[in-house]
Amino acid sequence: MVAVAQHPNITLMTYCQVEKIEGFVGNFKVLIRQKAKYVDHQRCTGCGLCWESCPSHVPNEYDLGLSLRKSIYIRFPQAVPNKPVIDWEHCRHLNEGSCGICQEVCPTDAIDYHQEDEILEKEFGAIVLATGYDLYAGEAAPAEYLYGSHPNVLSGLQFERLLSATGPTGGEIICPSNGKEAQRIVFIQCTGSRDEAKGKSYCSRVCCMATAKQAHQVLEKNGGAEVYVFYIDIRAPGKAYEEFYRRSVQEGAVYLRGRVARIYPRGDSLLVYGEDTLLGRQVQVDADLVVLATAMVPAAGWEEMSLLTGVGTDKDGFFAEAHPKLRPVESFTSGLYLAGTCQGPKDIPDSVAQGSGAAAKVLALFSIDEMELDPITATVDEGTCSGCGSCLLVCSYGAITLEQIQEEERGTTAYSQVARVNEAVCQGCGSCTVSCRPGAMNLKGFTNEGMLAEVDALWL
Amino acid sequence: MRIGVFICHCGTNISAAVDTEKVAKAAANFPHVCYADHYLYMCSEPGQELIVNSIGENELDRVVVASCSPRLHELTFQKTLERAGLNPFMLEMANIREQCSWVHSRQREKATAKAIELVRMAVAKVSYNFPLQRPTVSINKNALVIGGGITGMQSALDIADAGYSVVLLERDNTIGGKMSMLDKTFPTLDCSS
Numbered sequence: 001m002v003a004v005a006q007h008p009n010i011t012l013m014t015y016c017q018v019e020k021i022e023g024f025v026g027n028f029k030v031l032i033r034q035k036a037k038y039v040d041h042q043r044c045t046g047c048g049l050c051w052e053s054c055p056s057h058v059p060n061e062y063d064l065g066l067s068l069r070k071s072i073y074i075r076f077p078q079a080v081p082n083k084p085v086i087d088w089e090h091c092r093h094l095n096e097g098s099c100g101i102c103q104e105v106c107p108t109d110a111i112d113y114h115q116e117d118e119i120l121e122k123e124f125g126a127i128v129l130a131t132g133y134d135l136y137a138g139e140a141a142p143a144e145y146l147y148g149s150h151p152n153v154l155s156g157l158q159f160e161r162l163l164s165a166t167g168p169t170g171g172e173i174i175c176p177s178n179g180k181e182a183q184r185i186v187f188i189q190c191t192g193s194r195d196e197a198k199g200k201s202y203c204s205r206v207c208c209m210a211t212a213k214q215a216h217q218v219l220e221k222n223g224g225a226e227v228y229v230f231y232i233d234i235r236a237p238g239k240a241y242e243e244f245y246r247r248s249v250q251e252g253a254v255y256l257r258g259r260v261a262r263i264y265p266r267g268d269s270l271l272v273y274g275e276d277t278l279l280g281r282q283v284q285v286d287a288d289l290v291v292l293a294t295a296m297v298p299a300a301g302w303e304e305m306s307l308l309t310g311v312g313t314d315k316d317g318f319f320a321e322a323h324p325k326l327r328p329v330e331s332f333t334s335g336l337y338l339a340g341t342c343q344g345p346k347d348i349p350d351s352v353a354q355g356s357g358a359a360a361k362v363l364a365l366f367s368i369d370e371m372e373l374d375p376i377t378a379t380v381d382e383g384t385c386s387g388c389g390s391c392l393l394v395c396s397y398g399a400i401t402l403e404q405i406q407e408e409e410r411g412t413t414a415y416s417q418v419a420r421v422n423e424a425v426c427q428g429c430g431s432c433t434v435s436c437r438p439g440a441m442n443l444k445g446f447t448n449e450g451m452l453a454e455v456d457a458l459w460l
Numbered sequence: 461m462r463i464g465v466f467i468c469h470c471g472t473n474i475s476a477a478v479d480t481e482k483v484a485k486a487a488a489n490f491p492h493v494c495y496a497d498h499y500l501y502m503c504s505e506p507g508q509e510l511i512v513n514s515i516g517e518n519e520l521d522r523v524v525v526a527s528c529s530p531r532l533h534e535l536t537f538q539k540t541l542e543r544a545g546l547n548p549f550m551l552e553m554a555n556i557r558e559q560c561s562w563v564h565s566r567q568r569e570k571a572t573a574k575a576i577e578l579v580r581m582a583v584a585k586v587s588y589n590f591p592l593q594r595p596t597v598s599i600n601k602n603a604l605v606i607g608g609g610i611t612g613m614q615s616a617l618d619i620a621d622a623g624y625s626v627v628l629l630e631r632d633n634t635i636g637g638k639m640s641m642l643d644k645t646f647p648t649l650d651c652s653s
Binding site: 037447457 | 625630
């Protein structure tokens with residue numbers, strides 16, 4: 001993270017959103033919304049007086065609700081950039097005009113309640129989409145697992161926050177309900193993954209290893225702890241993965257092959273009923289904490305991003321690569337690349353590999369000054385075009401404009417309107433050719449004559 | 461007009477369901493077809509050599525390759541045509557794998573008949589093809605990476621290390637993404653900061 005912030009060739013634009021993407025490979029024009037931070041980051045030194053003084057408390061998204069933060073905040077102490085923003089939805093001053101403490105205490109006069117969103121226009125030759133994932137938390141877990149209704153049932157990522165030295169407990173594994181150290185922890189695999197009826201049909205790929213790692217960490221921190229893992233099967237197909245999983249088993253994690261049927265609250269603890277299909281019998285485990293390995297889903301906002309970029313998705317919302325084996329980091333739009341979990345569930349080594357893969361594609365593009373484009377584009381026969389504009393309406397790429405042309409005929413000047421195609425923007429989809437009633441629009445490489453000849457060859 | 465037709469077996473992917481020799485024989489009689497042949501893997505080096513040599517020997521000006529989906533090998537065969545001195549857009553592909561042999565694997569006779577029809581259509585279409593030239597555009601050498609998680613950071617660093625300017629855009633107020641929420645990461649147990 002620090003390497004990124006310090007790199008002279010990288011401009012970090014945090015708290016920003018893409019509003020619009022126009023253009024084509026080598027020539028993208030992007031509108032970016034810089035959301036108002038209400039803090040002048042040129043003046044701010046990141047001293048922290050403002051967030052220490054802020055009187056309002058809101059659930060901390062970074063700790064997934066396990067702690068509180070202030071309305072003026074940084075995500076975590078090592079955040080990059082290490083300067084705060086004001087969450088306007090919860091700020092007392094921005095909503096009610098009261099308070100104003102952060103402005104009073106700021107020694108550099110950096111608080112600016114009048115800051116507004118800014119729209120910036122920038123030009124790029126290539127774009128990499130690396131928008132990531134979310135966890136399919138609440139909705140995915142069956143109601144009988146008590147997620148959301150019992151404080152000691154957590155998602156895998158919430159449990160990571162408990163383990164973390166920067167987390168709400170400083171790395172102590174304690175039960176949210178009573179603050180006592182958790183001695184008996186049950187992990188449930190494939191919650192929402194590999195379950196078409198109650199969640200997603202696919203395997204999320206990281207949970208087996210993430211759970212093995214969490215089990216190891218529990219046993220490392222507390223040798224006396226009891227760790228149980230309910231699983232369907234163990235998927236550890238990476239370099240040193242199987243060995244890592246074995247190590248957790250040897251350290252004492254008890255793996256039970258079977259599903260959990262139901263969890264009952266009993267005071268502060270939880271009674272977990274499941275089955276062990278290897279022994280062929282029902283099991284009952286008394287737990288202090290239950291951790292659910294929930295499915296990976298595309299990060300919120302994937303629908304908007306798909307519309308903005310024109311990159312399609314699969315049935316689950318993951319961005320579609322141009323070819324599953326041969327072009328895994330390319331989209332169907334030239335100059336627009338995909339990397340990481342926005343393309344499908346994957347772990348850190350695979351995400352990093354794709355990040356580098358997409359960078360290699362960008363660098364290959366940047367190694368040339370001019371690029372050849374696909375010549376299969378629409379063309380207009382201006383003599384036949386009636387200027388009706390129906391092609392304009394069906395073009396998804398904004399490649400067609402109507403223009404006035406001037407014709408000299410027998411000494412008089414006549415004006416007419418015709419369609420014009422921007423060859424660099426046209427993707428050769430052919431929608432305009434079928435919408436054109438006079439037949440003036442034709443697609444190079446897929447001419448109306450050629451297509452009809454194909455049909456004739458079949459039927460005549 | 462001199463058209464050449466090349467039928468691919470794709471190992472047994474196509475030839476198990478389609479009688480490729482019969483398709484080649486039928487294609488030889490289609491209008492303007494001067495040469496028709498079949499081979500085990502048309503995309504392989506010897507397969508492409510067969511196409512290049514046949515273009516030269518028979519003075520072909522248009523080519524139909526009946527094999528897999530153009531999504532897989534259209535570019536491959538366009539380059540083959542270029543090597544033989546033809547405009548790459550004088551190529552048509554008939555998809556007799558995904559749209560024929562794979563979906564009619566137990567109906568050899570019908571699959572063969574369908575493959576012949578698909579080739580007949582491609583031959584008719586290629587008759588109307590004309591050479592196309594690729595337009596060129598200049599390349600702006602600034603990159604945008606959307607998403608400041610581990611993947612976006614890696615991408616941005618690699619592009620920046622090569623000497624190009626990168627904007628790393630993140631909707632949150634810090635980079636790091638989900639990775640920064642993890643305590644240690646498997647299998648090496650590194651920290652995530």
